[in-house]
Amino acid sequence: MPELAFEDLTPGRVFDLGTITVDRDEMIAFARRFDPQPFHLDDEAGKNSIFGDLAASGWFTASLWMRAYADGVLLRATSIASPGGEEIRWPAPVFGGDTLTATLEILDARRSRSRPELGLVTLGARLHRDDTLVYSARFTGMFGLREPATPS
């Protein structure tokens, strides 16, 4: 049994997922493959954009958070899957060389009615650069229970 089961993911609990340094070369390579808009690829286009400098694709930022979440929580948890989420936000741009602080907050947790062996957890994702929030998301994770439901 992994260390973290549904029962451990209690609303209000916050997990520190550590810090991430944004690798400029990887950021650009990601954009070239998945989001090749000029302001994600080229310094001059970045400076002339709303971002004010060459900025990360939001999907790269989301993927960086995902990795921190996998390392910090999922790989030691009874993770089953995620059906999706209700919110994803990129309130400020991310730049190459940024150091971002990653957290996960447990927002809600309930046992599944249709599948009593698992629980549904509402998860709050956040990345900050200093005091600036650069990414947030709210989504659902399915986790196995430590103690299976007893038949009633």
Place this chain on the structure above:
Amino acid sequence: MPELAFEDLTPGRVFDLGTITVDRDEMIAFARRFDPQPFHLDDEAGKNSIFGDLAASGWFTASLWMRAYADGVLLRATSIASPGGEEIRWPAPVFGGDTLTATLEILDARRSRSRPELGLVTLGARLHRDDTLVYSARFTGMFGLREPATPS
């Protein structure tokens, strides 16, 4: 002026973004870097998971759609940025070798009150494998206007 401006993104308009074949090696490489859960990396773990086979990270799937959207719309549009979205869904797993059909639907469009030079467009993203929806998202795009607002 790019071919597509805010005025062209009218609610109800659907863009065919073409088909995507999921490269199994790239799918696994993405998971190894950003979402290293066993069922995204290993055939046996995939078969024993809720997915029934080695499945793509949802962030890889989202990124594949993003590329199709960039190629089909953004790179010929007055795209400025996206502040985020209200919904992201992975209703069915994606597997290596899948052929996915990508679409974009314009769900809503309104001019910004605070920044009259741009419009806010609500975008509906979808990926299907045959008749099965495997990815959907609803998010906002900011686009420049073809005709700047006339001072009143």
